[in-house]
Amino acid sequence: MINISFTGNIQRHVSAPPCKVEAATVGEALERYFERFPGVRHYVLDDQGAVRHHMLVLLDGISITDRRRLSDSLDRNAEICVFQALSGG
Numbered sequence: 001m002i003n004i005s006f007t008g009n010i011q012r013h014v015s016a017p018p019c020k021v022e023a024a025t026v027g028e029a030l031e032r033y034f035e036r037f038p039g040v041r042h043y044v045l046d047d048q049g050a051v052r053h054h055m056l057v058l059l060d061g062i063s064i065t066d067r068r069r070l071s072d073s074l075d076r077n078a079e080i081c082v083f084q085a086l087s088g089g
Contacts, residue, residue, distance in 0.1 A: 002029045003079045006040070010084050016040045026059060027070030029080055044082055056083040 002023050006016035019036060023029035027049075034041040046052050051067040058064070058081045064072045074080075 001077070002074055003077075004029060004033050004082070005080070006082045007084065009086070010043070010082065013084075014040055014043045016043075016082075023074060025070060025074060026057065026064055026066070026072045026080060029074060029078075030070060054085050056085045057081075058083065 001020040003018065003020055005018040010016055016037060019033055021029050021032035023032055030044070044052060044055050044057075048068075049070070051057055051064075051070070056063060057067070059072055059074070060079055061081075064070070066072050
């Protein structure tokens with residue numbers, strides 16, 4: 001099972017509880033997550049289905065390589081964590 005979680009700063013804007021899903025790619029995992037929690041989709045993905053510029057998606061602690069098609073493949077026990085990219089000092 002793939003673990004998907006969202007950082008606390010995202011939780012201030014939209015309810016995004018942690019969840020486990022079955023999937024082979026990041027895109028499939030997020031799609032299964034959004035089926036359960038549809039309000040999160042528009043916050044994370046743009047109208048073309050790509051990761052929004054202000055979002056960061058980590059796969060096992062490393063930024064995904066395909067932010068447009070979300071085709072990064074997943075190991076059986078992968079962890080996906082979604083962050084809101086913050087800037088400033």
